[in-house]
Each structure stands twice: as structure tokens, then as C-alpha cells.
Amino acid sequence: MTIQRAVPKTVRSSGKNQAPVEQRVGIVGLGLMGQGIAACLLANGHDVMGFDSDPSKHAATVRHAATALAELKRQKLIDVESYKGWRPRLHAASSLADLAGCSLVIECVREDLELKRSIFAELDALVPRRTIIASNTSSLPISLLQEGRVAPGRYIGMHWGEPAQIMRYLEIIPGKQTSKATLRACLRFGISCGKEPAVLKQDIRGFLSNRLMYAMLREACHLVESGIADVETVDQSFRNDIGWWALLAGPFRWMDLTGIPAYAAVMEGLLPELSTGTDVPAMMQRMVKRKALGVANQKGFYPYTKASAAQWEKDWVQFTYDMRKLAERYTPKS
Numbered sequence: 350m351t352i353q354r355a356v357p358k359t360v361r362s363s364g365k366n367q368a369p370v371e372q373r374v375g376i377v378g379l380g381l382m383g384q385g386i387a388a389c390l391l392a393n394g395h396d397v398m399g400f401d402s403d404p405s406k407h408a409a410t411v412r413h414a415a416t417a418l419a420e421l422k423r424q425k426l427i428d429v430e431s432y433k434g435w436r437p438r439l440h441a442a443s444s445l446a447d448l449a450g451c452s453l454v455i456e457c458v459r460e461d462l463e464l465k466r467s468i469f470a471e472l473d474a475l476v477p478r479r480t481i482i483a484s485n486t487s488s489l490p491i492s493l494l495q496e497g498r499v500a501p502g503r504y505i506g507m508h509w510g511e512p513a514q515i516m517r518y519l520e521i522i523p524g525k526q527t528s529k530a531t532l533r534a535c536l537r538f539g540i541s542c543g544k545e546p547a548v549l550k551q552d553i554r555g556f557l558s559n560r561l562m563y564a565m566l567r568e569a570c571h572l573v574e575s576g577i578a579d580v581e582t583v584d585q586s587f588r589n590d591i592g593w594w595a596l597l598a599g600p601f602r603w604m605d606l607t608g609i610p611a612y613a614a615v616m617e618g619l620l621p622e623l624s625t626g627t628d629v630p631a632m633m634q635r636m637v638k639r640k641a642l643g644v645a646n647q648k649g650f651y652p653y654t655k656a657s658a659a660q661w662e663k664d665w666v667q668f669t670y671d672m673r674k675l676a677e678r679y680t681p682k683s
Contacts, residue, residue, distance in 0.1 A: 371395050372538070375448035375476075377468055378457035379406035382485055385513035386455060388417035391435040392427050392514055393542045398451055400442035407441040414439060417514045424670050426515075446475050453538065455507060457485045465494055473499040481531050483507040488555045491524035502528035505535055508556055515669045517676060519544035520556050545680065561600075568623055570630035580650045596672055597679055 371394045376383050379401040387397045387410050399410055414435065422432040440447075445468070448454050454472060458464055465484060472482055478500040484491065487508055495504035506522030519539045523532050532548065539546035547557055555563065569583050578586070594603055604612050641648035644658035653661070 372452045373398060373450055375400065375442070375451035375454035376457060377401075377445065377448070377454060377472075378459075379403075379410045380457065380459075382509060382511060382513065383455075383457035384410045384413040385417070385511050386457060386485070386509055387439065388414045388512075388514040389509075389542055391438055392418055392421055392431065394431070394438075395542075396438045396440070398440045398442050398448055400445060400448065404441075411436075411439060417512070420666070420670075421514060426670075426673075445471050448472070448480075449476050451476065451480060453481045453483065453535075455483045455485055460486060460488065462489055462493065465489070469494065469498055469504070478503065481505065481534060483535065485509055487559055490552050490554050491522050491527065492552045493524075495524045495526050501526040503531050505531050506552075506556070507535060507539070508558075512666060512669055515666070515673055517543065517545045517673060518558070519546045520558065521546050521548045522552055522556055523549065524552050567626060567630065570632055571624035571626065574630060574632055596676055 373396040374390050376387055376390075376397060376399045379387070379399050383399065383401070383406075387399055390397050391414055399407060401407065418427065418432055418435050421427045422429065442448060454476060456465060456468055458468065465486065469482060472480075476482070481503050483505050484494055485507060486494070491504065491506040494506075495501040498504055501524070504524060505527050506520070506524070508520035508522065510516040510518035519542075521532065521535050521539060536546055536548055549556060553560070565587075569587070572578055572583055573580055598606060636648075636650070639648060640646070643649040644653055644661050647653040647655060647658050
């Protein structure tokens with residue numbers, strides 16, 4: 350499986366070099382991801398029509414966007430004029446029918462196949478066939494989501510990262526029936542939002558980044574559960590090795606930089622020793638039983654106070670800005 354890479358434009362500012370045509374984009378589901386995507390779209394000049402079954406989520410989206418765009422301005426990633434003009438472009442939808450005027454609708458509800466399919470069935474009946482419908486699923490095969498749909502060629506996966514208004518990450522995943530026109534339109538749209546889209550050639554559960562990440566998470570849990578190292582030491586090792594080079598180079602570039610034959614030699618002896626477990630690791634199951642959400646409720650693999658959790662969240666946002674600037678410095682020009 351291979352990907353296409355597109356070099357993105359930076360976050361748009363007003364003037365002669367603005368990205369092309371702004372769009373009205375619908376967002377279904379205004380949780381953390383939906384709010385972040387809304388902020389990203391507003392920062393890049395698009396109109397947003399947001400819908401959530403909980404009406405209070407619209408007010409939360411307004412607050413989130415206000416904070417996010419103010420920070421983008423402070424970081425000099427959008428200009429003052431772009432910042433001033435965002436509020437009239439954020440609209441509250443009272444029902445899915447209000448999304449009929451959108452050229453693109455992005456679904457951002459929880460990872461529930463039947464819930465997503467029920468929303469798509471409603472959208473089929475409410476929006477024109479020319480409207481592209483994208484799912485922000487993080488793992489579900491797009492081909493499953495487009496089965497039985499009206500005009501299945503317009504359905505596609507767009508997997509965003511969080512914080513969406515800062516990260517350059519975006520995966521675009523065609524299902525078996527996705528049209529080439531839909532794929533091209535979503536690639537252009539992603540670039541207009543300041544992303545460096547990774548476009549998959551075919552549909553697969555988990556896509557690219559999650560397949561790589563969950564293989565790592567499984568091995569990390571295995572090392573702790575086997576008594577090889579504790580949580581802190583695994584994190585320390587990862588940050589000071591993989592975390593040191595991963596923004597500059599992906600796994601294949603890293604092998605190019607550091608010598609391919611050595612990796613083949615290590616694979617021969619090491620791969621048979623890696624975890625191949627298919628059950629959720631016991632330590633993860635224990636966390637779920639404890640209702641641990643991490644910094645969100647100060648229960649996780651590490652101890653948190655309310656203040657320390659808030660500091661980690663603040664540091665995460667600033668780190669993401671720092672990494673964005675570093676990534677732009679080292680992005681290949683061709």
C-alpha cells in the first residue's frame with residue numbers, strides 16, 4: 350500500500366495568494382474533533398454549518414473556535430483580518446436538513462458503524478447528490494460505510510488529527526466505490542486547509558497512521574506486562590529515540606538515512622519475538638474498568654492533579670505549534 354503526498358499551502362491569509370474558492374462545509378457531530386475541524390475550516394476562510402443532537406454543543410464550538418483562532422493569530426498563522434471575519438461564517442444547524450446547501454459534509458460522531466450508517470441514510474435523503482460526504486472515522490473501512498448509499502461515489506474518508514486547526518495531518522481514504530472526482534476534490538480541499546494530505550490507494554481498516562500507532566501501542570503494553578520495563582521507562586525510550594527523528598523522517602526515509610541492511614538483519618531475529626496478541630492488553634482493560642480517561646479526568650497511566658492535567662494540555666497545544674513550524678522547515682519541496 351502506498352501513499353501520495355501533496356505539499357500544502359500554509360494557513361491562508363488575506364491577499365493575492367489566497368487559496369481558491371471558499372466552501373460551505375457541514376459538520377455532523379460537534380465533540381472535540383468536530384470543534385477542532387470547525388476551527389480549522391474557519392481559519393482557512395470556509396463557512397461552517399455545524400449540527401449536533403445536543404444543541405449546547407454549538408455554543409461550545411463557538412468558544413472553542415474563539416480560543417483556537419485567537420491563538421492562531423498570536424502564533425502569526427492567520428492575519429488580523431482573517432481572525433476578525435470568522436464569527437459570521439459559523440452557523441448552527443437545527444437539523445440535518447440545514448446541510449443541504451453544503452458542498453461537503455464531514456461526519457464526526459463516535460466510532461459506531463450503525464450510528465454512522467444511520468446518519469448517512471438521512472443525508473442521502475436530504476442533500477444533493479453532488480454533495481461530497483466524508484467520514485472522520487479513525488478505523489472503520491470506508492467501503493462498509495458506503496454500502497447501500499445513494500451515489501456511493503461521493504462517500505470518502507477524511508481522517509483528521511487533533512488539534513485539527515494546527516496539525517498538518519490529514520488522511521484521505523477512498524472506499525471501493527469512491528469516484529476519482531471525489532478523491533481529487535478532497536485532496537484540493539485538504540491542501541486549501543493547510544494540510545499535507547496522505548492519500549491511500551485503497552481502503553483498509555485503521556488506514557496508515559493508526560495501523561502504525563496501534564502496532565506500537567500493543568508492543569508497549571506487552572513490554573510493561575512482561576516486566577521488561579515500567580510505563581515511564583518505555584515512554585522515555587520512545588521519546589528519546591523514535592520521538593527524536595520521527596518528525597523529520599518516516600520509517601522508510603529513516604532506514605535510508607541509517608543503513609537498510611542493518612534493519613533487515615535485526616528483523617530476522619526480532620520480528621518472531623514481537624507481540625502478535627489479538628486481545629486488548631490487560632493493562633488497558635484495567636484502565637477502562639477504572640473509567641480512566643487520562644488528563645480529561647485526572648485518571649491515567651500517570652497520576653495527575655487538576656492543575657498538572659491542565660498544564661499537560663496547555664503544553665500539548667504549544668508543542669503542536671512548535672512541531673508545525675519545525676515540520677514546515679523540513680518539508681521536502683518536491
